Amino acid sequence: xxxxxxxxxxxxxxxxxxxxxxxxxxxxxxxxxxxxxxxxxxxxxxxxxxxxxxxxxxxxxxxxxxxxxxxxxxxxxxxxxxxxxxxxxxxxxxxxxxxxxxxxxxxxxxxxxxxxxxxxxxxxxxxxxxxxxxxxxxxxxxxxxxxxxxxxxxxxxxxxxxxxxxxxxxxxxxxxxxxxxxxxxxxxxxxxxxxxx
Amino acid sequence: xxxxxxxxxxxxxxxxxxxxxxxxxxxxxxxxxxxxxxxxxxxxxxxxxxxxxxxxxxxxxxxxxxxxxxxxxxxxxxxxxxxxxxxxxxxxxxxxxxxxxxxxxxxxxxxxxxxxxxxxxxxxxxxxxxxxxxxxxxxxxxxxxxxxxxxxxxxxxxxxxxxxxxxxxxxxxxxxxxxxxxxxxxxxxxxxxxxxx
Amino acid sequence: xxxxxxxxxxxxxxxxxxxxxxxxxxxxxxxxxxxxxxxxxxxxxxxxxxxxxxxxxxxxxxxxxxxxxxxxxxxxxxxxxxxxxxxxxxxxxxxxxxxxxxxxxxxxxxxxxxxxxxxxxxxxxxxxxxxxxxxxxxxxxxxxxxxxxxxxxxxxxxxxxxxxxxxxxxxxxxxxxxxxxxxxxxxxxxxxxxxxx
Amino acid sequence: xxxxxxxxxxxxxxxxxxxxxxxxxxxxxxxxxxxxxxxxxxxxxxxxxxxxxxxxxxxxxxxxxxxxxxxxxxxxxxxxxxxxxxxxxxxxxxxxxxxxxxxxxxxxxxxxxxxxxxxxxxxxxxxxxxxxxxxxxxxxxxxxxxxxxxxxxxxxxxxxxxxxxxxxxxxxxxxxxxxxxxxxxxxxxxxxxxxxx
DNA sequence: CACTAAACGAGACGGTACGTCGAGTCTTGGA
DNA sequence: TCCAAGACTCGACGTACCGTCTCGTTTAGTG
Numbered sequence: 001x002x003x004x005x006x007x008x009x010x011x012x013x014x015x016x017x018x019x020x021x022x023x024x025x026x027x028x029x030x031x032x033x034x035x036x037x038x039x040x041x042x043x044x045x046x047x048x049x050x051x052x053x054x055x056x057x058x059x060x061x062x063x064x065x066x067x068x069x070x071x072x073x074x075x076x077x078x079x080x081x082x083x084x085x086x087x088x089x090x091x092x093x094x095x096x097x098x099x100x101x102x103x104x105x106x107x108x109x110x111x112x113x114x115x116x117x118x119x120x121x122x123x124x125x126x127x128x129x130x131x132x133x134x135x136x137x138x139x140x141x142x143x144x145x146x147x148x149x150x151x152x153x154x155x156x157x158x159x160x161x162x163x164x165x166x167x168x169x170x171x172x173x174x175x176x177x178x179x180x181x182x183x184x185x186x187x188x189x190x191x192x193x194x195x196x197x
Numbered sequence: 198x199x200x201x202x203x204x205x206x207x208x209x210x211x212x213x214x215x216x217x218x219x220x221x222x223x224x225x226x227x228x229x230x231x232x233x234x235x236x237x238x239x240x241x242x243x244x245x246x247x248x249x250x251x252x253x254x255x256x257x258x259x260x261x262x263x264x265x266x267x268x269x270x271x272x273x274x275x276x277x278x279x280x281x282x283x284x285x286x287x288x289x290x291x292x293x294x295x296x297x298x299x300x301x302x303x304x305x306x307x308x309x310x311x312x313x314x315x316x317x318x319x320x321x322x323x324x325x326x327x328x329x330x331x332x333x334x335x336x337x338x339x340x341x342x343x344x345x346x347x348x349x350x351x352x353x354x355x356x357x358x359x360x361x362x363x364x365x366x367x368x369x370x371x372x373x374x375x376x377x378x379x380x381x382x383x384x385x386x387x388x389x390x391x392x393x394x
Numbered sequence: 395x396x397x398x399x400x401x402x403x404x405x406x407x408x409x410x411x412x413x414x415x416x417x418x419x420x421x422x423x424x425x426x427x428x429x430x431x432x433x434x435x436x437x438x439x440x441x442x443x444x445x446x447x448x449x450x451x452x453x454x455x456x457x458x459x460x461x462x463x464x465x466x467x468x469x470x471x472x473x474x475x476x477x478x479x480x481x482x483x484x485x486x487x488x489x490x491x492x493x494x495x496x497x498x499x500x501x502x503x504x505x506x507x508x509x510x511x512x513x514x515x516x517x518x519x520x521x522x523x524x525x526x527x528x529x530x531x532x533x534x535x536x537x538x539x540x541x542x543x544x545x546x547x548x549x550x551x552x553x554x555x556x557x558x559x560x561x562x563x564x565x566x567x568x569x570x571x572x573x574x575x576x577x578x579x580x581x582x583x584x585x586x587x588x589x590x591x
Numbered sequence: 592x593x594x595x596x597x598x599x600x601x602x603x604x605x606x607x608x609x610x611x612x613x614x615x616x617x618x619x620x621x622x623x624x625x626x627x628x629x630x631x632x633x634x635x636x637x638x639x640x641x642x643x644x645x646x647x648x649x650x651x652x653x654x655x656x657x658x659x660x661x662x663x664x665x666x667x668x669x670x671x672x673x674x675x676x677x678x679x680x681x682x683x684x685x686x687x688x689x690x691x692x693x694x695x696x697x698x699x700x701x702x703x704x705x706x707x708x709x710x711x712x713x714x715x716x717x718x719x720x721x722x723x724x725x726x727x728x729x730x731x732x733x734x735x736x737x738x739x740x741x742x743x744x745x746x747x748x749x750x751x752x753x754x755x756x757x758x759x760x761x762x763x764x765x766x767x768x769x770x771x772x773x774x775x776x777x778x779x780x781x782x783x784x785x786x787x788x
Numbered sequence: 789c790a791c792t793a794a795a796c797g798a799g800a801c802g803g804t805a806c807g808t809c810g811a812g813t814c815t816t817g818g819a
Numbered sequence: 820t821c822c823a824a825g826a827c828t829c830g831a832c833g834t835a836c837c838g839t840c841t842c843g844t845t846t847a848g849t850g
């Protein structure tokens with residue numbers, strides 16, 4: 001995911017072909033193994049690329065996987081433009097539950113898991129998947145506070161955790177499914193915590 | 198009079214000494230490595246025990262770790278006997294946040310992480326750490342519904358996820374700390390979702 | 395192969411049943427594995443006997459095997475009573491080649507092989523299979539020297555090596571078979587080295 | 592013009608340094624242990640080489656040992672150019688007895704022993720140490736038959752076994768030493784079996 | 789008939805080595 | 820300068836036996 005912006009580099013240029021082959025192979029392999037059991041060796045083998053090439057451009061397995069994820073699965077679930085903050089969030093939460101119930105959820109879970117043994121991986125995850133999203137919803141919540149949908153004095157960070165925490169909890173612990181009913185009821189009930197009495 | 202089943206086992210009896218040494222060493226090693234980097238080989242080396250002995254009694258690394266966890270950190274955080282369900286839960290949530298903010302939280306996170314690549318581990322985690330706890334709080338919530346503290350029609354499972362999800366979210370994603378403020382505010386706000394309007 | 399001759403021992407006497415079971419199992423296993431791959435563990439398993447019992451009565455794997463060999467295969471090939479030394483030896487050599495061409499030869503070879511890494515085993519082999527046989531044939535050769543069949547001044551030890559060495563050479567190196575032709579021609583030709591010119 | 596096969600191999604070339612270190616360590620270890628007790632693990636440890644590297648280039652322990660043997664002990668004992676076949680063979684036999692009485696004999700014995708449990712090892716032994724030597728002496732014997740030194744109708748294979756069998760017999764069974772006297776007397780006497788009367 | 793004492797089966801114990809896999813690094817020739 | 824190929828050291832995997840040990844049980848003789 002690197003590289004020298006702007007200047008004209010000398011020597012043989014990076015092979016776009018290899019880059020694509022690596023990300024493709026990674027994505028393909030992730031469908032049949034877990035991130036933990038995925039090996040750089042296997043990626044190199046599967047993509048017909050030298051191990052060195054992978055090590056040259058990515059610092060770690062997770063970095064490759066995150067790139068592969070970004071290349072293959074944008075995981076949009078945008079916040080719809082609505083007059084109401086509550087409606088916008090509710091709708092997005094439902095989309096997210098739906099999205100995470102499948103393959104994407106599985107891989108995201110693997111990335112978070114990897115992050116427990118690997119601070120860089122967790123950092124990377126937060127930078128690519130968390131921070132931007134939280135900023136976005138934080139703005140919407142702020143707006144909700146201002147227009148009276150939410151309790152004044154509400155801490156947006158805490159609010160986000162209350163709304164989204166349950167989703168990741170189920171994703172990672174798996175005690176109950178990320179199903180339609182959950183997608184519908186979670187926003188309904190959790191949102192009550194944010195509304196003024 | 199009932200006969201103790203399997204009481205008189207033949208052959209050399211299991212060495213309690215070895216068992217303890219293994220769990221001790223595991224716990225000790227977990228403080229300096231991650232579960233993923235912990236190896237059976239290292240446990241054997243550190244505890245002065247043959248690898249065979251470990252494999253004889255535990256099916257996997259995680260199983261040892263869970264036993265070590267249970268032996269070293271009961272992670273009590275019981276629900277205090279209170280007249281009010283809300284008070285009982287509030288208090289326990291605060292204790293839990295406090296407990297998970299340290300070493301125990303770190304190791305629990307590792308176990309959940311391991312579970313993402315290893316269904317048996319996740320199962321084991323749920324059986325040892327989740328199911329019992331959820332049943333307990335479910336009963337308290339039920340009581341709260343009955344005595345009017347909580348909205349009739351509230352799904353206890355969903356309620357639990359709203360209350361505790363944020364804790365595990367922060368534990369695993371680490372975007373914000375499990376600090377005192379969180380321990381105080383989360384129950385206050387999240388509980389609002391459960392109360393009748 | 396031990397035990398306290400004469401005195402009346404107290405305590406539970408050695409189990410003849412176990413002894414037989416061990417030798418049987420050993421013999422049975424030797425037909426499908428090599429001596430090297432034969433394990434005490436397997437003998438115990440196969441004979442339904444505790445490992446301890448084997449270690450109590452035999453100092454090593456080879457000792458068991460030699461006992462099993464002696465119990466199951468006396469490997470007679472006696473020297474026939476003949477007027478002529480040459481005829482007696484010739485006949486016995488042919489019998490020996492025949493005997494060693496099959497299962498017994500295979501196992502004897504294994505024992506000699508084991509002996510290369512294990513002086514005790516080689517000693518044991520010589521005591522049980524070599525010394526007595528050599529003494530016997532030495533006497534016959536001596537007689538042959540005296541009655542003029544063999545050259546005066548012939549060293550019986552050297553003579554034995556010339557006669558029998560080729561047999562063990564083929565047995566162990568396996569470059570050529572221990573077949574009927576060899577059984578017939580070896581004595582014919584080798585004997586010429588011993589006769590007076 | 593024939594193309595050098597495998598000449599321009601790509602990838603990192605094999606490390607001659609490692610190869611030498613492995614053979615050296617093997618040879619060194621063989622002086623203090625037996626082939627049976629020699630472990631690949633120990634060779635790797637002693638030579639400072641990864642186990643993988645050994646397994647990459649040799650299929651088995653014996654293969655390494657044979658290479659180490661060939662590298663360290665060519666065991667020349669050539670047949671001197673002589674007018675007389677008898678003299679040539681006599682001389683070489685004496686050299687061989689001398690050579691096998693020491694370290695080389697010990698290791699050769701180990702290899703033959705290993706061969707009893709391992710057909711590939713025995714094959715390897717024959718290919719590297721036996722076949723060529725036998726062909727050589729066979730030619731000399733043939734010449735001896737033609738020029739009247741040996742009995743017409745003599746089977747060279749049988750002749751070789753009569754001459755050399757006793758040497759290997761003593762080497763492997765160890766009932767008598769491979770000493771100077773044996774080196775002198777064996778050819779004298781055994782040769783008589785081959786000569787015309 | 790109780791008592792002693794050795795042998796017995798079962799099986800757990802600390803070890804060593806097995807042959808394999810992947811990690812991350814290094815070293816070639818060719819593009 | 821990049822790339823593929825592939826060799827390098829290292830360390831862990833889970834398994835098989837080693838020879839020793841500790842049990843409860845069995846089987847005789849002796850008192």
